[in-house]
Amino acid sequence: MNMYSEKRRFDWPSLIVGILFVVAAIASFTSDPTTNVGIIVFLFTITVLLKGIYMIVLRGWVNSFFRLKLTPMLVIGVLDIILGLYFLFNMTQGIMLAPYVFAIWFLLDSIFGLFELSWISLVNRSLYWLTLITSVLGIVIGMMMLSNPIVSTLTLSFLVGLYLMMTGIMYVVRAFR
Numbered sequence: 281m282n283m284y285s286e287k288r289r290f291d292w293p294s295l296i297v298g299i300l301f302v303v304a305a306i307a308s309f310t311s312d313p314t315t316n317v318g319i320i321v322f323l324f325t326i327t328v329l330l331k332g333i334y335m336i337v338l339r340g341w342v343n344s345f346f347r348l349k350l351t352p353m354l355v356i357g358v359l360d361i362i363l364g365l366y367f368l369f370n371m372t373q374g375i376m377l378a379p380y381v382f383a384i385w386f387l388l389d390s391i392f393g394l395f396e397l398s399w400i401s402l403v404n405r406s407l408y409w410l411t412l413i414t415s416v417l418g419i420v421i422g423m424m425m426l427s428n429p430i431v432s433t434l435t436l437s438f439l440v441g442l443y444l445m446m447t448g449i450m451y452v453v454r455a456f457r
Contacts, residue, residue, distance in 0.1 A: 290456070301327060304448075308320050329368070339353040353392065384422070386418045389418060394412070407453060
């Protein structure tokens, strides 16, 4: 029995972030990749801002509950907020740099997801495996996007949608941990 099983509670912020990611994924899948990149970038901006705030709040919760100081979680939260604010105020540049920015975001977010595995294993074994699989797939998608940015631009809607859907499902599952 792990420490967490004694204090089981529902995580509303995880559910909200997860639902936002899933909605953004559906919008990404249903949009025309050549004309709606702006919509994808805008949805990404809102989602990444909220995720950054959530990661910082979650880090505080993990620190108080498990007495773990997870610096990677703080770093990814701050980077998400900075990236979201940059896109919010520079939407045109964000659209032009979208393949690179998404690829780097997927890579960093997924690598930091691997660092989270230590505390996630204390919470829930299924969530541990889901986070591991999502992080590895995020690294693969990020590498694919960086290796061929022209193809990434043409498949941006699908690749972004796939990553957002995987991450959204992971957050929804985390809410019910």
